[in-house]
Amino acid sequence: MTLNIKSYKEQLATWPKQGHHIMAQYDDEKIIVYQSYRPDIGNFAAQNQYFGGDFSLNRMTWIKPNFLWMMYRNGWATKVGQEVCLAIHLKRDAFERYLKQAVYSSYQSDLYPTREAWQEQVQNSAIRLQWDPDHDPYGAKLERRAIQIGIRGKEVEKYAKDDILEIEDITPFVKEQYKHVLYKALDHLMIPEEHPLVFKNEDLNKQLRLQ
Template sequence: MRPMTQYRIRADYDARTIVVYQAYPPAIADAALRAGRFVAPFSFQRMTWIKPSFLWLMHRSNWARKPGQERVLAVRMTRQGWEQALSRAVPTTAAPEELSRAAVHLQWDPERSLRGAALNHYSIQVGIGRHLIRTFAEDWVVGLTDLTPQVHKAAALVRGGRADQARRLLPPERLYPVGPDLEERLTPA
């Protein structure tokens, strides 16, 4: 077993909720923000990946410049839902037949620095499968916030060599506590 110190969840959370991040095309983000929840054209028929690491999503979406990922949403969800998803998660490295039956997939990827460099610890991604997606969208999600203007401002500061100013715009993230059973389940073998 690898040391858990490299595989810890870092997130913005409070006593009841956790914030995860997603990037979408404008049509999906606009409809969701207008409705205050995920609605069409959001797909309830495919897996959706949620990430508690803001900088990992910035790397993935190229600071909201990648086609189809131009809008960054902070998705506030219940911790109960988050932990239920984690308790059902199967690593993407599992046997194909196990993975195909899983309601939730999980993957650890190198965390990223402000400039996108891989760090020596990992960030979790959680894929909510189509059999659980309505529960995620209708029961677990309690709020959506458009972070796109903040993302663009931070990206401009990074590109302009003002990383300290950009860092002030990042959401706060701290270690998320998990119990020993869940920790063992989440730690890669």
């Protein structure tokens, strides 16, 4: 596994406690996002380094840059249909491209002139944006908000093959670390190192409500 790993407790001491934050592992070239799939889709992606086989290009697919939010969603790779957890090394410029065209999943009166205008944008956009409560290793809600991004249409075709640098199956790591959660031994829990991501584009930061 090529991800940078660090103690959960050490990271917790420095992370923001509230507000909208893209918590992620990233550099100038890429950002790590997570997805979980049933074995036939997840194994194909890891083995072939692109999404194909039974992966549907006709459905919206959701990516999450926050590791613990993914663990909340997939139950630490225990939920049916989410047994294979993937760390996707996504091109940084592709991630930003998604966000620049994203439309919120729910109406935001300060961003859209009318509810009808927002609904029209939702219908026409290939990217959906959603902020949800972040979660701790046990799945409890936090005040900090975590982002997830839905991709469909022509953008999901680019995502499946062109926008990805590498796909890692991190399921063994997830299962190993889940033992520390089960035994309530968070002093031993190791997770991918993450920091808040902000952009040079201040208009984008404002649109995303980044703090």
